[in-house]
Amino acid sequence: MPHVIAWDANRADPLIDAELDRARAFFGADGEGASALLPVLHAMQHHFGFVWPEAVPHIAHRLNLSKADVRGVLSFYHDFPETPPGRHVLKLCRAEACQSVGSERVAAHLAAAHTLTPGATAHGVTLQNVYCLGNCALGPAAMIDEQLLSGFDELTADLWMSRLQDGAP
Numbered sequence: 565m566p567h568v569i570a571w572d573a574n575r576a577d578p579l580i581d582a583e584l585d586r587a588r589a590f591f592g593a594d595g596e597g598a599s600a601l602l603p604v605l606h607a608m609q610h611h612f613g614f615v616w617p618e619a620v621p622h623i624a625h626r627l628n629l630s631k632a633d634v635r636g637v638l639s640f641y642h643d644f645p646e647t648p649p650g651r652h653v654l655k656l657c658r659a660e661a662c663q664s665v666g667s668e669r670v671a672a673h674l675a676a677a678h679t680l681t682p683g684a685t686a687h688g689v690t691l692q693n694v695y696c697l698g699n700c701a702l703g704p705a706a707m708i709d710e711q712l713l714s715g716f717d718e719l720t721a722d723l724w725m726s727r728l729q730d731g732a733p
């Protein structure tokens with residue numbers, strides 16, 4: 565179950581400092597801000613469960629980047645949702661091997677039957693597109709919170725949505 569906590573700059577700063585130190589060790593002082601940006605965003609996501617909008621100007625300031633730089637990276641990567649996640653996160657593989665065995669049908673079914681679209685949250689479940697979960701031979705592959713699932717077809721999706729809405733862990 566995703567754990568989301570409120571933005572707190574005082575808790576964020578040691579994480580930012582650690583990534584800046586790592587970037588300096590690899591790249592020297594010149595490229596430290598840009599080099600640290602992606603690791604910093606992952607650290608924020610991991611620690612807070614979500615990159616809060618309030619984090620953007622703070623990170624930009626600390627890394628000596630523009631807010632547009634930070635927002636650009638946030639919007640480019642699927643790992644960073646635009647809204648806080650629901651109680652559960654469903655990652656559906658949309659890469660080629662899973663497409664070939666029906667992941668696009670599953671995505672369409674989730675939208676039609678459960679009003680659940682990529683990047684959005686419905687019924688306490690957030691849907692994220694991912695591009696390979698390392699389970700290509702057993703697709704369509706999905707991951708619910710930390711649990712990897714195989715053969716995630718429309719029926720399986722219905723069963724899981726029902727289970728998650730009923731409060732299953």
Ligand code: FES
Pocket residue numbers: 657658659660661662695696697698699700701703705
């Ligand atoms: S392509 Fe879906 S798990 Fe690899």
